[in-house]
Amino acid sequence: xxxxxxxxxxxxxxxxxxxxMYFIAPHQIDWGINYSSKFKQPCGTYVLxxxxxxxxxxxxxxxxxxxxxxxxxxxQRQPTSAYVLMDRSIELSDxxxxxxxxxxxxxxxxxxxxxxxxxxxxxxxxGIKTISASWNWYTIDAHDTSSVSLVMEGPLPQRTxxxxxxxxxWVFEPYQFLKPFDTLGVNKExxxxxxxxxxxxxxxxxxxxxxLFSNYHMVHxxxxxxxxxxxxxxPNVPVYFDEYYHTGxxxxxxxxxxxxxxxxxxxxxLTMGALLLLFAFFGGKRLSRPMxxxxxxxNSSL
Numbered sequence: 001x002x003x004x005x006x007x008x009x010x011x012x013x014x015x016x017x018x019x020x021m022y023f024i025a026p027h028q029i030d031w032g033i034n035y036s037s038k039f040k041q042p043c044g045t046y047v048l049x050x051x052x053x054x055x056x057x058x059x060x061x062x063x064x065x066x067x068x069x070x071x072x073x074x075x076q077r078q079p080t081s082a083y084v085l086m087d088r089s090i091e092l093s094d095x096x097x098x099x100x101x102x103x104x105x106x107x108x109x110x111x112x113x114x115x116x117x118x119x120x121x122x123x124x125x126x127g128i129k130t131i132s133a134s135w136n137w138y139t140i141d142a143h144d145t146s147s148v149s150l151v152m153e154g155p156l157p158q159r160t161x162x163x164x165x166x167x168x169x170w171v172f173e174p175y176q177f178l179k180p181f182d183t184l185g186v187n188k189e190x191x192x193x194x195x196x197x198x199x200x201x202x203x204x205x206x207x208x209x210x211x212l213f214s215n216y217h218m219v220h221x222x223x224x225x226x227x228x229x230x231x232x233x234x235p236n237v238p239v240y241f242d243e244y245y246h247t248g249x250x251x252x253x254x255x256x257x258x259x260x261x262x263x264x265x266x267x268x269x270l271t272m273g274a275l276l277l278l279f280a281f282f283g284g285k286r287l288s289r290p291m292x293x294x295x296x297x298x299n300s301s302l
Contacts, residue, residue, distance in 0.1 A: 009280040016273070035086040035113075035210055036246035037063050042216035045086060049241055051224050055231060061239045068096040068244055072103040075240065082234050085242040086113040086210045097121040105200025109234055113210035115170045122204075126181075126197050130170045130208045148187050148194075148212065148226070170208040184230065194230065205230060 034041070037049035053061045064071060075081050083103065085092075092100065097120045104110050112122075116130050123129060171191035184205075185194030197204040207213075207230075217223045231239075 012276055012280050033088055034246065035214065036243060037241050040215065043214050045213055045215065047215045047218040048213050048227055051218065051227060052231060052239055055228060056236065056239055061241065063241045063243050065243045068092060068242065069099045072099040075108065076103050076106050080108055080235065081238045081240060082109040082111060083240050083242065084111045086213055087245060088210065089114055089116050091245050092120065094121055101125055101199065104202040104204060107201035109203050109205065111205040113207040113213055115208060115210065126199060126204065128206065129173045131173055132170060148185055148209065172208055196233070
């Protein structure tokens with residue numbers, strides 16, 4: 001093995017060790033708000049969807065990235081189902097909200113969790129509106145706590161859940177509702193933040209505190225009982241968790257995420273590293289200076 005092969009082997013081993021240490025090292029926690037079911041950081045909903053699979057059955061909970069309007073139109077022609085969408089604010093277009101209204105009116109169920117319901121056909125049709133809670137936003141701290149309570153009739157006992165004050169900053173104005181509704185949950189001051197609204201043959205289940213369904217709250221002791229109590233009100237029907245509005249939002253803290261997120265590029269990257277190691281190992285053993293060809297002495301006397 002010549003010196004260049006030794007250098008190549010040395011730098012290859014060092015690069016592999018550095019890469020391995022980087023991948024196993026703990027990364028900074030991403031506190032970005034993203035209610036995607038594929039997001040395992042504190043503000044994702046990965047734990048919620050896993051709980052729903054245990055509650056309804058793994059084959060009855062589907063995460064879909066299909067566009068909202070064709071999805072709801074196709075589900076409307078199928079047996080009863082439930083549609084779930086959670087985000088910080090409602091991003092459905094007017095046409096998508098109209099499709100959702102038709103879907104619920106046909107006898108289906110929609111679970112929506114947003115901090116604001118200020119505008120759009122859904123807000124106009126059922127008279128829903130969210131307002132800021134009564135405290136002063138400029139005087140609260142991120143460590144301040146509050147509580148929410150379930151007041152619904154159901155199989156799970158009524159109880160109080162303690163959470164961050166910032167997680168329950170929005171409530172519904174009950175006098176705005178144009179349709180019959182049931183209060184399922186309230187905040188510490190008794191203002192509703194979880195309601196069920198009848199629409200046509202189906203129901204809207206509306207929450208103004210989507211943070212209560214995040215991984216951060218779900219992993220707290222008893223935190224999953226809040227979502228379990230809500231979804232226990234649904235019949236045993238297929239559940240569709242909408243990922244369409246979360247597509248492309250998730251970002252890995254790894255600088256190689258563009259390579260690692262693509263299966264083909266990831267496989268190519270690993271293959272290249274493996275071949276480089278094999279080349280350094282076997283090349284150093286088998287390659288050597290070429291042997292000179294020594295011709296036998298010729299008979300020059302003839």
